[in-house]
Amino acid sequence: xxxxxxxxxxxxxxxxxxxxxxxxxxxxxxxxxxxxxxxxxxxxxxxxxxxxxxxxxxxxxxxxx
Numbered sequence: 001x002x003x004x005x006x007x008x009x010x011x012x013x014x015x016x017x018x019x020x021x022x023x024x025x026x027x028x029x030x031x032x033x034x035x036x037x038x039x040x041x042x043x044x045x046x047x048x049x050x051x052x053x054x055x056x057x058x059x060x061x062x063x064x065x
Contacts, residue, residue, distance in 0.1 A: 041049055
């Protein structure tokens with residue numbers, strides 16, 4: 001299956017199913033992507049990026065409750 005086919009199929013899913021897919025993708029991101037891809041972020045900046053990421057997720061969780 002091509003990327004375009006996957007993308008088209010995902011975009012046709014109901015919002016809740018797309019959300020479940022996104023959650024699953026990020027839970028398995030390290031299995032899907034090459035771990036070396038993460039090296040694009042310099043180690044000096046990575047902790048700050050991860051902190052902002054965690055804050056954004058926490059904020060989204062609060063909005064959904």
